[in-house]
Amino acid sequence: MTNTLYTAFLSEKYKLLRNRQIFGVLIAPVLLIFAIDGYIIYDIIRSGSISAVPNPWKVLLGRYVFQFFYLLYPILVALFVYACCDVEYKNNNYKVLFTLPLDKSKIFFSKAVFILLTILFSILFAYAAFLISGYILSLIYPVLGFQNYDYRLVIFLTFLKLLITLSAISMIQLALSLLFRSFIYPIGVSMFMLVFSVFVAKKSFSDFIPYTGTYKAFLDIMNENDGFERLDYNNIAMIVLFMLISFYIFKRKRQF
Template sequence: MYNLIKSEIFKNKTNYGFLLMITFPVIISLFVTILSLVNINSIIPTNLNPWVFILGRYILNIYSLLYPIIIAIFVHSVFDIERKNNNFKLLLTMPISRINIFVVKIIYLILVLYISIFTSYLFFYISGYTLHFIEADFCFTKFNSNYIIILYFSKLLASLTIIILIQFLLSLIFKSFVFPVSFCSFITLLSIMFHKNEWVEIIPYNFPHMCLCDFISGSRNISIFNLVNLMYIMIVVITCNMLIKRISV
């Protein structure tokens, strides 16, 4: 299995989806940092926490909207490489079970997600301290928000893991790029638009937005990432297991 993971990393090192996952948080952080410096005259009052009301309001808002869509593109791009080169047919002739082949893909997808979220976390701090270094009026060092920042990114990682598994399932079923990415985009936008409705709380594509709301409000609630997440993981894993044995790739 270790060799399969190495092979997966090698195959996807120049994949546009992989590059998008890694560069996305860097680009967004740099964009918001520059935008904040350009609009420094309209800075919020210094008695408000800039980690929440500057970086949280912009960077994390973008994450809640675009991260699920970026993930949908990334997951499908991994399948697309295999299908274009007929690698699945070659893999399935090897003395390796189908389950192992697709488990390796899931491990790779989650590994890249971990790297992307860690990059997001790192550049979130870099943006804050850069703004404070250039203009002390931002007052980032005045507030200690380490706990809610770590909690936010931990919850974001948990919520995006569920989305990766769902997109894995959709990309396994649909060979076309259109449906998995369109479905993700539509459900993400729909859940954000109706985020005040209670029924939206069980939609996994709304979880990143719920993480943002908890971050802005300072909530330390993690209840949504217990039973609901576990339920989705079980459903997706069981469905994937059934499909992998039957589906024609």
């Protein structure tokens, strides 16, 4: 009964909920959206005038939010995933786990599932905050014109593709965090790939670099893109591929 994936998952939840990084992933994007709302309201009050904006969902809210998201989110995910592994390193838990009569695959996949679920809830909270922000601004300042544009499909697909991108990035970061015990390498790779992906975003091979997905989410909401592209399908494949790579590293490296 105890030798189940669900039991292992509950164990991971108990350990990882105590990490402050999880609250950063869940709350920071929401706080950022509301901070941008505050800036928009402050700018209107400061200027003393207000006028209609062509599609304020993208010109006002989307432009500001996703300019921060494509820089902030991958770093938050990298920090969170490393923290999920670091808690085991600090307490020497891996040596203990590998001595228990518990299937090692269940230990690993419970951690991977917990990471993916955390990212899912983070995106859901951010998505809800984004929509609520637009509706609140439409009530406070109807002249801006939020209520005049039905941008729900583009917003939904943009956040969905962002979820897929961040899930792929999380599995890459999981492999790096299992491979290297040092904080520098996983976070350094994340920051380098984030900058590199912006420079090569217009190249055809960028569709095979998951980190470009956050920048392209910004382009999607600005260009009203409501379709899936090669990058999105590749990122789905990357989730599975790097989860398997992470599992291989996990099983091979028993001495942490």
